[in-house]
Amino acid sequence: MATLKxxxxxxxxxxxxxxxxxxxxxxxxxxQILLGTDKxxxxxxxxxxxxxxxxxxxxxxxxxxFIHNAFENVAATISxxxxxxxxxxKKGKIKKDIKFIAFGGDGGxxxxxxxxxxxxxxxxxNMVYVCYDNEAYMNTGIQRSGATPCGASTTTAPAGKVKPxxxxxRKDLTSIVAAHHIPYVAQCSIFHWKDTVKKAEKAFxxxxxxxxxxxxxxxxxxxxxxxxxxxxxxxxxxxxxxxxIEVEDGVWRFTxxxxxxKPITEWLKLQGRFKHLFKEKNKGLLExxxxxxxxxxxxxxxxxxxxxxx
Amino acid sequence: MSxxxxxxxxxxxxxxxxxxNPDVVAAxxxxxxxxxxxxxxxxxADGRVDTEMIPVESEHSAMSACVGASASGVRAMTAxxxxxxxxxxxxxxxxxxxxxxxxxxxxxxxxxxxxNIHCDHSDSMGAxxxxxxxxxxxxxxxxxxxxxxxIRIAEHKDILLPVMVCQDGFIISHxxxxxxxxxxxxxxxxxxxxxGQNVLLDMDNPVTYGPLDLQDYYFEHKRQQSLAVSNAxxxxxxxxKEYEKISGKNYGFIEEYKTEDAExxxxxxxxxxxxxxxxxxxxxxxxxxxxxxKIRFFRPFPAEEIAQCLSKFKAIAVLDRSESFSSHxxxxxxxxxxxxxxxxKRPVIIxxxxxxxxxxxxxxxxxxxxxxxxxxxxxxLNKDKFINYLGVRE
Numbered sequence: 273m274a275t276l277k278x279x280x281x282x283x284x285x286x287x288x289x290x291x292x293x294x295x296x297x298x299x300x301x302x303x304q305i306l307l308g309t310d311k312x313x314x315x316x317x318x319x320x321x322x323x324x325x326x327x328x329x330x331x332x333x334x335x336x337x338f339i340h341n342a343f344e345n346v347a348a349t350i351s352x353x354x355x356x357x358x359x360x361x362k363k364g365k366i367k368k369d370i371k372f373i374a375f376g377g378d379g380g381x382x383x384x385x386x387x388x389x390x391x392x393x394x395x396x397x398n399m400v401y402v403c404y405d406n407e408a409y410m411n412t413g414i415q416r417s418g419a420t421p422c423g424a425s426t427t428t429a430p431a432g433k434v435k436p437x438x439x440x441x442r443k444d445l446t447s448i449v450a451a452h453h454i455p456y457v458a459q460c461s462i463f464h465w466k467d468t469v470k471k472a473e474k475a476f477x478x479x480x481x482x483x484x485x486x487x488x489x490x491x492x493x494x495x496x497x498x499x500x501x502x503x504x505x506x507x508x509x510x511x512x513x514x515x516x517i518e519v520e521d522g523v524w525r526f527t528x529x530x531x532x533x534k535p536i537t538e539w540l541k542l543q544g545r546f547k548h549l550f551k552e553k554n555k556g557l558l559e560x561x562x563x564x565x566x567x568x569x570x571x572x573x574x575x576x577x578x579x580x581x582x
Numbered sequence: 583m584s585x586x587x588x589x590x591x592x593x594x595x596x597x598x599x600x601x602x603n604p605d606v607v608a609a610x611x612x613x614x615x616x617x618x619x620x621x622x623x624x625x626x627a628d629g630r631v632d633t634e635m636i637p638v639e640s641e642h643s644a645m646s647a648c649v650g651a652s653a654s655g656v657r658a659m660t661a662x663x664x665x666x667x668x669x670x671x672x673x674x675x676x677x678x679x680x681x682x683x684x685x686x687x688x689x690x691x692x693x694x695x696x697x698n699i700h701c702d703h704s705d706s707m708g709a710x711x712x713x714x715x716x717x718x719x720x721x722x723x724x725x726x727x728x729x730x731x732x733i734r735i736a737e738h739k740d741i742l743l744p745v746m747v748c749q750d751g752f753i754i755s756h757x758x759x760x761x762x763x764x765x766x767x768x769x770x771x772x773x774x775x776x777x778g779q780n781v782l783l784d785m786d787n788p789v790t791y792g793p794l795d796l797q798d799y800y801f802e803h804k805r806q807q808s809l810a811v812s813n814a815x816x817x818x819x820x821x822x823k824e825y826e827k828i829s830g831k832n833y834g835f836i837e838e839y840k841t842e843d844a845e846x847x848x849x850x851x852x853x854x855x856x857x858x859x860x861x862x863x864x865x866x867x868x869x870x871x872x873x874x875x876k877i878r879f880f881r882p883f884p885a886e887e888i889a890q891c892l893s894k895f896k897a898i899a900v901l902d903r904s905e906s907f908s909s910h911x912x913x914x915x916x917x918x919x920x921x922x923x924x925x926x927k928r929p930v931i932i933x934x935x936x937x938x939x940x941x942x943x944x945x946x947x948x949x950x951x952x953x954x955x956x957x958x959x960x961x962x963l964n965k966d967k968f969i970n971y972l973g974v975r976e
Contacts, residue, residue: 314783328794334790336785337782337788338789339650339653341650342672342673349650352646352649355650355651356606356655359605359632359634360783387642390639392643395638
């Protein structure tokens, strides 16, 4: 991995002055991941916070080529750009080694864009797909997505007198992507920047598709003070809610593993979206959420032991 | 130099695409378009083109990948039909709005439900406001010629709009006809090399495609888009003339058949114009003053040409192979009828919706249309026969 000094000299691709919220996890995620290569990059983004807040015409925060097409099709769009590059390279009309990267939120990736993503992964385009996962449709105002954790209150699955917020468990997209058997898949956190940059470097360096799922807390949707974004990201890892893993050529491994997982309530209690869970009547729910985290952790442990380094 | 081959409309489309040799083709199978992508995929497999093919998982991704490729500055094509066009709908608009010169053969097929694989124009007619240029072909020869011309129209620096080249599903797409094919060299010279402007892959001059465009600029961008369509109105005849020089064929906005002294005429799109011509020949032998008008370019809409042509008749029937469910006739009828409002001499104009879901249209049916027109030319509009459904059991 590049040294901190080298990283500090890498070009800034997303300029400051964009209109994402102060304390937004997405812009931190983008900056960390783009530090993973010093090669020229073409960036695609699905419709979402990242796209609307960085490209308000006639301004753009992007210092590199950027394309937004629609909500569900950033993978297909970047696959078109990458193929155009291949065609031009074959004809000798382009010499540079260019990297292609697609950013989508969890709505644009777990839900509406999963078909486009799956198709692009199966076709084997040389691209890095990054899901900045903030666990709901934040751009439209905090609606539930397939990535929203069980128990979270959102505007389309709110906590109310009879409903405790989202009642279903979240989709395990990272495993779904890993089942495409692409060269590199990883989960990252913006708190663990070194781990993220290292994973991004690996993703950019493989031949073929790579996928990074990065937890990008959103203080507007998760309801915590904006200065706590990194702390919240850190606790998601420490509680085991968000395991830092990678699947490299089919080998599953933890990259950073907490010695002792903290109880999930340590993470939940800091966020307004889970506030209702701490009422006496929802005690059972808290227990079941802890069980979900444990089950998922055990599932990853099993994969890492069966399919891990020999 | 040229040669005559026996080709279906789909094969003619694939042959034109082979000669154009686009950089990227992203496509997905759907009846009756599939033969285009199948034939083209074989050209790729046999190394007869340099094209990079993207075998996408849906038409939505086909058009999305074409947008990504075209924005990157290369020549990108796809092809589709019916539900496939409906699925890519969102991105069809985005392609035009980003001024990306993508050429797409559309093999017209009825939209579901109920599911039906045969011809009508409900698919492309629904896309008439998407900002694409639309041409409708009468036979495989026109399919071949118009796909080649479409490249030049789409990529003209003062147009920069995508083009749908429409052909009737099965009737043209699977019907074998004689098609005159030109030398590869000639076609490649005609279409030339494509160099996109402000492209995504110009790493030294980075651009942002698809920004958020709000109340303060969106309208101006839409106005520029409508000006591009107006430019196409002016510039298409130059490209038509240039193609005529090498092919001897003149593909104007509209085509008149035996209309000089005609009193009655039918107006149609696509293969039905061929049936109408055959009937006009027979009726002319009987001394009847009848003619046929084919509208080749539906977008841009050739209003002046249509008004000038149609005002000379006593009565005309507009044939729509799609229903707009307005209770006031089909889309072609309403647009054609509106241009006559400014004409000093206005013929009686009536509408026939026909051929939905591939229902065959025969000469007897078209003859009944001319009989209706004859009656109305003499007695004036019969309000009971203003909007008609031809060849349907009621």
